[in-house]
Amino acid sequence: MATLSKPVPMKPKANSIKKTIIFIIVISLIIWAFDGVNYNGLMPSAAGTIVGMWNGILHPDVSYLTDWSIDGLPYAIVETIAIAISGTFVSGVLAIPFALLASQNIVGKRVSKVGKFIITMIRTFPELILALIFIGIVGPGAPAGILALGVHSIGMLGKLFSESIESMDIGVKEALESCGGNSAEVLFRAVIPQVLPEFLSYTLFRFEINMRAAATLGLVGAGGIGAPLIFAIKARDWERTGIIVIVLIITVTIIDIISSKIRKKLV
Amino acid sequence: MVAIILKEHTMIKFVNVNKTYPNGTVALTDVNLEIKEGEFVAILGLSGAGKSTMLRTLNQIIDVTSGNIYFNNVDINTYEIYGDNIEKEIEKQKKKNPEFDESKLNLQEIDITQIKGKKLRKMRSNIGMIFQNFNIIKRMSVIQNVLSGRISYNPIWRTIIGLFPKKDKEIALEALDRVDILEKTYHRASDLSGGQMQRVAIARSLAQNAKILLADEPVASLDPITTFEVMKFLKKICDEDGITMIANLHHVDLALEYATRIVGVREGRIVYDIQVKDKKDQDIINDLETVYGRPLSQKDFVGEE
Amino acid sequence: MNPELVARLPKKPKRIKFYSTLALVVAIIVSAAVFSGFSILDIINNLRFATRLLKSMFFPPAWDYADNVIKPLLQTIQMAIAGSFIGAILAFPAALLAANNFIKIKWLNTTVRLFLNFFRTIPALVLAALFVSIFGIGSFAGVVALTIFSFGLISKMTYESIEAIDYGQVEAIISLGGNKLNIFRYAILPQVLPQYMSYTLYAFEVNVRAAAVLGYVGAGGVGQTYQIWLDLRRFDRVGIIIIISFVAVLIIDLISSAIRRRLV
Numbered sequence: 001m002a003t004l005s006k007p008v009p010m011k012p013k014a015n016s017i018k019k020t021i022i023f024i025i026v027i028s029l030i031i032w033a034f035d036g037v038n039y040n041g042l043m044p045s046a047a048g049t050i051v052g053m054w055n056g057i058l059h060p061d062v063s064y065l066t067d068w069s070i071d072g073l074p075y076a077i078v079e080t081i082a083i084a085i086s087g088t089f090v091s092g093v094l095a096i097p098f099a100l101l102a103s104q105n106i107v108g109k110r111v112s113k114v115g116k117f118i119i120t121m122i123r124t125f126p127e128l129i130l131a132l133i134f135i136g137i138v139g140p141g142a143p144a145g146i147l148a149l150g151v152h153s154i155g156m157l158g159k160l161f162s163e164s165i166e167s168m169d170i171g172v173k174e175a176l177e178s179c180g181g182n183s184a185e186v187l188f189r190a191v192i193p194q195v196l197p198e199f200l201s202y203t204l205f206r207f208e209i210n211m212r213a214a215a216t217l218g219l220v221g222a223g224g225i226g227a228p229l230i231f232a233i234k235a236r237d238w239e240r241t242g243i244i245v246i247v248l249i250i251t252v253t254i255i256d257i258i259s260s261k262i263r264k265k266l267v
Numbered sequence: 268m269v270a271i272i273l274k275e276h277t278m279i280k281f282v283n284v285n286k287t288y289p290n291g292t293v294a295l296t297d298v299n300l301e302i303k304e305g306e307f308v309a310i311l312g313l314s315g316a317g318k319s320t321m322l323r324t325l326n327q328i329i330d331v332t333s334g335n336i337y338f339n340n341v342d343i344n345t346y347e348i349y350g351d352n353i354e355k356e357i358e359k360q361k362k363k364n365p366e367f368d369e370s371k372l373n374l375q376e377i378d379i380t381q382i383k384g385k386k387l388r389k390m391r392s393n394i395g396m397i398f399q400n401f402n403i404i405k406r407m408s409v410i411q412n413v414l415s416g417r418i419s420y421n422p423i424w425r426t427i428i429g430l431f432p433k434k435d436k437e438i439a440l441e442a443l444d445r446v447d448i449l450e451k452t453y454h455r456a457s458d459l460s461g462g463q464m465q466r467v468a469i470a471r472s473l474a475q476n477a478k479i480l481l482a483d484e485p486v487a488s489l490d491p492i493t494t495f496e497v498m499k500f501l502k503k504i505c506d507e508d509g510i511t512m513i514a515n516l517h518h519v520d521l522a523l524e525y526a527t528r529i530v531g532v533r534e535g536r537i538v539y540d541i542q543v544k545d546k547k548d549q550d551i552i553n554d555l556e557t558v559y560g561r562p563l564s565q566k567d568f569v570g571e572e
Numbered sequence: 573m574n575p576e577l578v579a580r581l582p583k584k585p586k587r588i589k590f591y592s593t594l595a596l597v598v599a600i601i602v603s604a605a606v607f608s609g610f611s612i613l614d615i616i617n618n619l620r621f622a623t624r625l626l627k628s629m630f631f632p633p634a635w636d637y638a639d640n641v642i643k644p645l646l647q648t649i650q651m652a653i654a655g656s657f658i659g660a661i662l663a664f665p666a667a668l669l670a671a672n673n674f675i676k677i678k679w680l681n682t683t684v685r686l687f688l689n690f691f692r693t694i695p696a697l698v699l700a701a702l703f704v705s706i707f708g709i710g711s712f713a714g715v716v717a718l719t720i721f722s723f724g725l726i727s728k729m730t731y732e733s734i735e736a737i738d739y740g741q742v743e744a745i746i747s748l749g750g751n752k753l754n755i756f757r758y759a760i761l762p763q764v765l766p767q768y769m770s771y772t773l774y775a776f777e778v779n780v781r782a783a784a785v786l787g788y789v790g791a792g793g794v795g796q797t798y799q800i801w802l803d804l805r806r807f808d809r810v811g812i813i814i815i816i817s818f819v820a821v822l823i824i825d826l827i828s829s830a831i832r833r834r835l836v
Contacts, residue, residue: 030657036650037715043708050706078607085604124821128697128785128795129814132802133629137622138615142608147615175402175468178326179475180392180419181426182385188427189415193406216695220788223608226697230789233701241702245694252693444577453585 049236056238057246064243073228073244077251080224083142083217084210087149092203095154098122099161105170106191116162123155127213131222145222149210156209160202164195201263208259211252277301277339278350278511279325279479284334286320286535294320296535298334304351304478307505307512309526311519313559317535318515322481324380325513326394327387331380338390341377346389348478349374355509392419395472395510399484401464405457409448409467412456413439416474435474442473446500462493469500473508480504482514486521491569494518498525519555520568523548531558629811637809641794641816648793649820651711651786652779655718660772662723667730673742674734674752674760685731691724696782700791711792714783721782722775729771730764737763770832777828784817 043049064073100106102115131148138144172190181189218226225248232240279302286295294317302308310318323329324336340349349356353374360367379390395416403412417435418426425431431439443449446466451459456467465485472480482501486494502525505512516522522529523543529551531539539558541551556562668674670684696717703713741759750758787795794817801809 029653033650033653033657036647037654037711039712040708040710043706046706053702053705082604082608085601086608086610089601089604120822120825124781124818124825126781126785126817126821128788129798132798133625136625138618143610143614146608146610169402171398171400171402172404174328175396175398176415176418178328178391178394178396178481179416179471180388180390181415182388182423184423185418185426189407189418189429190404193404196406212693212695216697219697219701229698230701233698233705236705245698249690249693253689256693440577440581441574444580449577449580450582452582 052236052238053241056240056242058242059239060243060246061237061239062243064240065247073225073247076218076225076228077247079142080214080218080226081211081251081255083145083149083222083224084207084214086146087214088153088203088207088210090146090150091153091157091206092199094150095157095161096199098154098158099165100187102158102162103165105166105168112162116159119155119158119162121155122151123159125152125155127152127217128220131217131220135221140221140223142223145214145217145224148217148222149213152213153206153210157202157206161195161199164198164202165191168194197266201266204259204263204266208252208256211255215248215252278304278348280335280337280339281321282335282337284321284324284336285332286317286324286329287332294535295324295331298535298537300530300537300540302511302513304511305505305509306528307502307526308514308528308530309522310513310515310530310532311522311539311555311558312532316532318532319483320535321532322396322483322513322515325479325481326391326396327379328396334380335378336380338377338379340374341390343373343375343377344371346377346386346393348390348393350478350511352509388419392475393477394479394481395469395475395477396481396483397465397468397472397485399487401461401468401488403456403459403464403467405455407456408453409443409456409459410436410439410452412467413442413470413474416442416471419475438476439470439474442470443467445473445504446470460493461489462496465489465497466500469497469504473504477510479511479513482512484515484517487517494521494569501525518567518569519552519563520570523551531555533558533560625807628807629814632808633811633815634806634808635812637812638816641797641813644787644794644797645816645820647711648783648787648795648817649780649824651714651718651783651793652776654715655783656722656772656776656779658715659719659722659775660726660768662719663727663730664768666723666727667734668756668760670727670731671734673737673739674756688724688727691720692728696721697786697789700786701789704790709790709792714786714791714793717786717791718779718783722772722779725775725778726768726771729774730768733764733767733771734760766835770835773828773832773835777825780821780824784821 066072068074098115098119100115102112102119104112106112107115127148130152131144134144134147138147168191172194173186176186176190214224215226215229218224218228219230221227225244229241229244229248232238232244279300281298281300284295284298285293287293298321310321312318320329324331338348339351340353341347342349349372357367357369357372361369377390379387382390404415411429414429414431414435417431417438421431421435440449440452443452446469448463448466448470451463451467456464459467469480480501485501486497489497498521501512501514504510512526514526516526526543528542529539530537531554539554541554543551546554552563559567666684666688670681670688672678672681675681699720700714700717703716707713707716737760741763742755745755745759783793783795785795785798787793787797788799790796794813797813798810801807801813
């Protein structure tokens with residue numbers, strides 16, 4: 001090798017040590033995790049179950065689909081959609097004051113930290129538990145589901161809304177203040193018109209998520225397709241399970257597509 | 268009885284104004300300045316010299332650390348600024364409102380640094396402000412933007428919903444006509460070019476019935492042709508409506524062409540103050556070297572029209 | 573107003589489209605509320621139950637039961653880690669197949685994307701219930717459900733990342749004669765890896781929350797205990813489970829967000 005004009009610089013050691021430690025920690029966590037997963041083998045009836053499920057998808061219980069009564073599939077799906085719409089609407093409206101309280105350029109540094117903390121608290125509270133609590137308050141059925149979705153969604157929408165507000169152009173706010181506007185006027189004529197399209201887009205996105213959540217909440221009795229679904233699964237009625245799953249997937253997919261189209265036109 | 272102030276006075280008076288920002292930056296030092304009604308004052312200086320701060324202390328969007336800013340002949344009941352020519356202003360008021368009762372007037376000198384809340388907002392409604400990046404609400408229509416100028420004349424519910432009375436709509440339309448942009452009245456503001464947006468901003472200040480117009484680098488974002496257009500409008504409303512114009516400008520030739528007075532700011536202090544007609548243009552350009560701390564170059568001028 | 577001015581005024585646009593859309597939206601929302609029987613009056617009437625219930629849950633919660641919550645909680649975290657891990661591993665190749673700038677076979681891209689979409693459409697709890705029927709009660713069913721859920725989530729975000737890379741680096745590798753493997757190793761991997769890890773951590777955060785309730789259908793973790801104590805009306809125990817789960821999720825979120833911020 002030809003002689004170099006300068007010595008080769010030393011390879012930084014500290015970085016490699018840090019990386020190795022992190023690697024070891026991660027691997028240990030993963031191994032520990034799998035230790036807790038108890039594989040009890042398949043149920044003796046597993047084979048039959050899988051065959052049953054497959055049959056259920058191929059030969060779904062169409063009579064449930066055409067049952068237009070209150071016990072039928074169409075009613076349950078419509079109820080699920082209604083829960084998602086109402087819950088999203090409630091959270092969309094309620095998230096606005098929370099978001100304002102969490103935005104640094106509206107309420108200042110200290111108050112916004114408190115606001116952000118409250119929103120994080122709401123986000124962390126599991127929806128299902130919220131649904132159970134609301135069932136305890138207003139009884140089982142759709143209204144409990146709406147309240148649970150409504151309150152929980154404030155967490156995500158509040159966070160996204162406040163990020164929108166914090167990244168908006170404050171110049172317009174200045175302009176209205178300088179013509180003599182007070183806080184409310186500035187809010188409604190400067191802040192809200194600017195952030196409204198983003199708000200609507202986020203609300204629609206949350207609606208897509210809430211459709212799935214609404215289906216889930218029914219499992220604990222908060223209305224919608226969840227309850228009939230879990231009953232069908234527990235009763236091993238695979239034809240009924242099949243039709244519900246198929247219709248659910250189709251419904252959610254259609255709503256996702258429509259919602260994406262609208263959201264693209266908003267921004 | 269109209270209270271008459273006996274001493275020699277001007278509409279606006281800065282007295283020993285100092286401003287230091289919380290992070291330690293000293294923006295203004297010992298600013299003393301008197302501005303008469305109807306003047307077109309051009310404030311020149313390097314970026315960061317304190318021009319923006321000075322402008323914003325006038326309507327208290329930024330507060331002062333010490334000092335006073337006096338406005339003369341302000342009616343304590345309505346906080347309307349009557350300016351230097353009281354009689355003329357009273358005539359205007361009578362034309363707008365036949366039942367105007369001048370004996371109820373109580374004109375005093377008000378220090379804007381000492382008032383807050385509703386009183387401050389009322390005073391602000393007399394002062395219009397336009398900005399370098401226009402600060403128009405892009406998603407609203409042009410007319411709603413101009414109507415924003417009427418918010419201090421209307422109750423909150425009207426301003427929030429956006430339902431202004433017919434009289435205000437007429438005022439807005441006339442303002443739009445003055446800046447020659449009537450055809451865009453119902454267009455979305457975002458459809459407009461930069462120069463058009465600035466004209467909408469000017470129209471908003473006209474709709475406000477502003478007696479003073481603060482312009483913070485109003486043409487810095489515009490191309491040369493539009494720059495001259497906008498400056499012409501500003502000059503027009505200064506001459507025709509008697510609106511006192513105070514403008515931060517980057518370009519020396521604009522100041523020489525349109526302003527009646529040039530004030531030079533350097534490192535937070537006023538270092539130059541001259542009536543444009545008192546000296547030859549070339550002499551002023553030479554003087555400005557002390558304001559900028561360097562000889563003037565091409566970029567300090569917009570160029571030929 | 574000056575009549576000459578009036579003559580020159582532009583026409584006021586009719587905002588039919590706007591108002592009809594607004595009317596439609598309002599109609600949808602109102603009918604949804606009516607259909608589901610949502611009534612503010614009913615809620616207000618029932619609020620006194622709220623205070624009673626919350627009091628029995630949290631004032632005070634069953635502190636003595638806290639130790640019994642830790643073990644199921646740890647199992648919950650294990651499920652979340654395992655599910656996110658396997659899901660992430662499966663997601664990467666799927667993302668590569670779905671990205672339209674790596675393997676540019678259109679029908680393959682579309683099929684994989686539909687496949688992924690399918691898994692994202694079924695709620696995790698439903699998957700868990702189905703797997704309980706196959707694998708029996710216990711955490712295994714939960715892990716499988718979380719794996720599938722993470723698979724769907726991570727692969728979507730990852731293939732969107734792959735499609736958003738700076739293609740110039742890919743061209744550079746192609747032009748010096750690299751094959752698909754080289755392109756992957758030198759152009760795609762360095763750009764996408766940090767984001768991929770960030771998505772995995774995000775999926776983990778979601779999974780910890782999901783795992784906490786999967787037990788409700790018998791899929792292991794702390795969720796199983798909710799049902800028992802609710803039925804036995806021991807709300808104070810329900811309260812302590814909620815509090816401990818909540819704190820755990822909060823801590824994990826904070827750590828995970830901190831790590832994610834340093835990744836990207």
